[in-house]
Amino acid sequence: MLTTQFLLVNFHFVVSLLAALITLAIAWLYFDAWTGQKSFKQALPFLGFLFLSLSFVVQSVIVDQSLFETAFEGTAAASALKIILRFGGYLTLVAGQLITPLQQRPTRKWRFRSAALLSFLGLPVLELAPFLLAVLAMVTGLLYRRRAARGLERHLKPVSLGFFILGLAELLGVSIGFRDTANVALANLVAPFRPLWITERVILLIAIYIFGRWVWGYLLKRFETQLFMIFTTATLAIFLITTVAFSLASLANVRNSALESLRSDVGVIAYTVDSKKAEILADAQVVSQDPHVGAALPSANRSALATILTNNLLAKGLTTLTVVNRDAQVVIRAEDPEHFGESLSSDPLIQLALENRETSSVDTKEGTLAPVVTIRAAAPVLRNNQVIGAILISSDIDNAFVDGVKEATGLDASIYADNVRSATTFIAPDGKSRFTGIKEENETIKERVLAQGQTFEGSVDILSVPYFAVFSPLKSFDNNVVGMLFVGRPQTSILQTAARSIELTFSISAILLVLSGLPAYLISKYIAGQTV
Amino acid sequence: MLRQMAKILIVEDDPLIARLYQKAFAFEGYDVEVAHDGEEGLKKTAEDKPVLILLDIMMPKMHGFEVMDRLKANEETKKIPVVVLTNLASPRDAETALSKGAVKYIVKSEYQPKQIVEMVKEILAGYTREEIPATAGVK
Numbered sequence: 113m114l115t116t117q118f119l120l121v122n123f124h125f126v127v128s129l130l131a132a133l134i135t136l137a138i139a140w141l142y143f144d145a146w147t148g149q150k151s152f153k154q155a156l157p158f159l160g161f162l163f164l165s166l167s168f169v170v171q172s173v174i175v176d177q178s179l180f181e182t183a184f185e186g187t188a189a190a191s192a193l194k195i196i197l198r199f200g201g202y203l204t205l206v207a208g209q210l211i212t213p214l215q216q217r218p219t220r221k222w223r224f225r226s227a228a229l230l231s232f233l234g235l236p237v238l239e240l241a242p243f244l245l246a247v248l249a250m251v252t253g254l255l256y257r258r259r260a261a262r263g264l265e266r267h268l269k270p271v272s273l274g275f276f277i278l279g280l281a282e283l284l285g286v287s288i289g290f291r292d293t294a295n296v297a298l299a300n301l302v303a304p305f306r307p308l309w310i311t312e313r314v315i316l317l318i319a320i321y322i323f324g325r326w327v328w329g330y331l332l333k334r335f336e337t338q339l340f341m342i343f344t345t346a347t348l349a350i351f352l353i354t355t356v357a358f359s360l361a362s363l364a365n366v367r368n369s370a371l372e373s374l375r376s377d378v379g380v381i382a383y384t385v386d387s388k389k390a391e392i393l394a395d396a397q398v399v400s401q402d403p404h405v406g407a408a409l410p411s412a413n414r415s416a417l418a419t420i421l422t423n424n425l426l427a428k429g430l431t432t433l434t435v436v437n438r439d440a441q442v443v444i445r446a447e448d449p450e451h452f453g454e455s456l457s458s459d460p461l462i463q464l465a466l467e468n469r470e471t472s473s474v475d476t477k478e479g480t481l482a483p484v485v486t487i488r489a490a491a492p493v494l495r496n497n498q499v500i501g502a503i504l505i506s507s508d509i510d511n512a513f514v515d516g517v518k519e520a521t522g523l524d525a526s527i528y529a530d531n532v533r534s535a536t537t538f539i540a541p542d543g544k545s546r547f548t549g550i551k552e553e554n555e556t557i558k559e560r561v562l563a564q565g566q567t568f569e570g571s572v573d574i575l576s577v578p579y580f581a582v583f584s585p586l587k588s589f590d591n592n593v594v595g596m597l598f599v600g601r602p603q604t605s606i607l608q609t610a611a612r613s614i615e616l617t618f619s620i621s622a623i624l625l626v627l628s629g630l631p632a633y634l635i636s637k638y639i640a641g642q643t644v
Numbered sequence: 645m646l647r648q649m650a651k652i653l654i655v656e657d658d659p660l661i662a663r664l665y666q667k668a669f670a671f672e673g674y675d676v677e678v679a680h681d682g683e684e685g686l687k688k689t690a691e692d693k694p695v696l697i698l699l700d701i702m703m704p705k706m707h708g709f710e711v712m713d714r715l716k717a718n719e720e721t722k723k724i725p726v727v728v729l730t731n732l733a734s735p736r737d738a739e740t741a742l743s744k745g746a747v748k749y750i751v752k753s754e755y756q757p758k759q760i761v762e763m764v765k766e767i768l769a770g771y772t773r774e775e776i777p778a779t780a781g782v783k
Contacts, residue, residue, distance in 0.1 A: 141660065141663075142659075142660070144663055145659035145660050145662070145663045146659065148659055148662060148663055148666070148678055148680075149659055149680055154659055213704070264702050264730075264731035264732065265658060265731065266731055266752070266753040267660075267661070267752065267753065329756070329757065330660060330663075330664050330757075332664060332667070332668050332757050332758055332761070333667055333668040333670075333671035333672070333761070334667045334671070335671070
């Protein structure tokens with residue numbers, strides 16, 4: 113998707129510059145004809161096509177900004193300049209057509225009513241700009257058509273056809289005005305890189321072909337001009353290949369650096385989880401070494417334990433705090449003092465604690481909406497160097513935890529229990545709920561992260577939005593993968609970063625191309641001078 | 645090889661067409677003069693004595709047929725072969741042109757510029773060998 117959009121951005125650049133080249137060739141043709149007579153009316157078509165050519169150069173550097181969300185400085189100015197130049201071009205051509213007398217046929221007379229045309233000019237020009245451009249292109253086509261049909265200049269037929277097709281392309285440009293529509297079907301149709309956008313450029317390409325064929329016909333035996341055209345086209349081709357390759361390479365670079373930064377982001381989140389593990393373990397140690405706990409445990413003095421433990425539970429913001437005796441039977445749960453007596457002998461952390469080993473681990477448990485990732489730690493309670501019980505505490509990695517990470521580091525992250533998202537900083541479009549409980553079904557990610565315990569990085573679609581993403585495994589103390597950490601950024605936000613450099617590349621290429629006209633002209637003049 | 649620097653006069657009001665043929669014939673080694681209307685055509689014929697005239701019909705100031713009448717009426721210019729190069733495609737116009745002494749009547753839109761240049765070159769080659777105008781049919 114991203115690559116397709118980039119190719120289309122480049123397609124826009126290529127088509128616009130080709131249009132600039134062909135209209136420049138026509139301008140040159142008229143300029144050359146003007147040197148024979150040097151009359152004012154002969155200068156008008158030359159100026160008209162020159163303005164059109166410049167407007168296409170400016171158009172080429174306008175990268176469609178709706179894709180990139182934020183507007184760049186200069187883009188609005190470039191759009192305004194393009195419209196002014198295009199207007200100037202069409203109006204000059206129309207004026208040239210109107211003041212140049214028709215080559216009348218011997219018997220018929222035909223008068224053109226210019227009043228109807230001029231009435232267009234009274235309308236609010238800027239608001240109706242795209243529509244007026246289409247009308248002006250059609251009017252220009254009509255005036256050339258008149259020369260070919262009513263007059264005798266049949267050789268101008270392709271020019272009139274070219275302007276009609278150009279008018280069609282301009283008409284599709286009117287669709288920009290409908291981009292803010294509430295109608296989803298229409299919005300999709302007129303959005304950048306959608307069918308209408310592509311059709312507009314394909315039609316422009318057809319118009320360029322017609323103009324190109326026509327102008328080439330006039331360059332018969334003109335070695336110098338032909339060489340100039342060939343040089344300029346070759347230069348254009350080289351610039352285009354370089355620009356397209358550069359923009360793709362720049363895209364790849366941006367993508368790599370985005371993944372690189374995501375990789376270090378996921379490292380930061382993993383480090384936060386590790387710190388949390390150490391913190392929970394330290395909490396377990398503090399409670400287990402409390403002499404009041406050691407004193408109350410052998411006699412199972414629940415009321416004394418309840419006071420100490422509840423204080424700890426609240427003060428440290430823990431989810432659970434459980435005390436077991438030497439036989440792994442629950443003596444008290446601080447979060448639920450009424451339930452006690454069951455055996456936790458199957459819990460590996462309790463088993464290790466009763467063997468006088470302190471451990472912390474990442475685990476998962478059932479939650480109401482989705483499984484929950486939790487950090488647990490167990491520590492032995494010693495009396496006279498004898499293990500008399502153990503403390504088991506846990507703290508959930510929930511939305512509050514990831515929000516805390518985001519507050520401290522600015523990173524958006526998600527936590528998965530196995531392949532189900534259990535906590536995330538990403539808020540749904542309603543602004544409140546979060547997309548938890550969603551399963552990650554990408555087989556590559558499941559295989560690489562959950563089965564092999566390795567990090568995955570690349571492009572993934574999350575709820576149909578393309579993301580650059582890194583998934584890293586969450587492992588329990590015995591090295592089993594129990595879940596995943598995810599950090600990712602929408603691809604369009606990465607594109608914004610690339611867009612600035614792409615637009616700069618386009619602008620520089622366009623300027624260099626215009627500048628390369630002079631050496632191309634001098635070289636063709638030199639070579640042509642040697643052959644004749 | 646054709647004679648070096650033989651002069652051709654193109655009488656044509658359309659600057660694009662005039663320039664097209666001017667460049668094409670200049671490339672073939674001819675010395676080319678351009679006149680943009682009938683009056684200028686007559687003036688330049690008198691001044692430059694071209695070996696061939698390419699003449700448009702529909703022109704400002706003086707119509708192509710009138711230019712032909714004047715050329716043929718003048719002793720000095722009546723032997724210069726005139727090729728009519730026009731957009732008028734009716735047989736009547738062709739007959740008129742040939743009856744007034746044109747050696748060839750070419751309708752621009754029916755040929756590629758390249759073919760027209762070849763036709764004129766052939767006519768010129770014929771004349772430079774014989775130096776006498778011959779009759780030619782309608783093309």
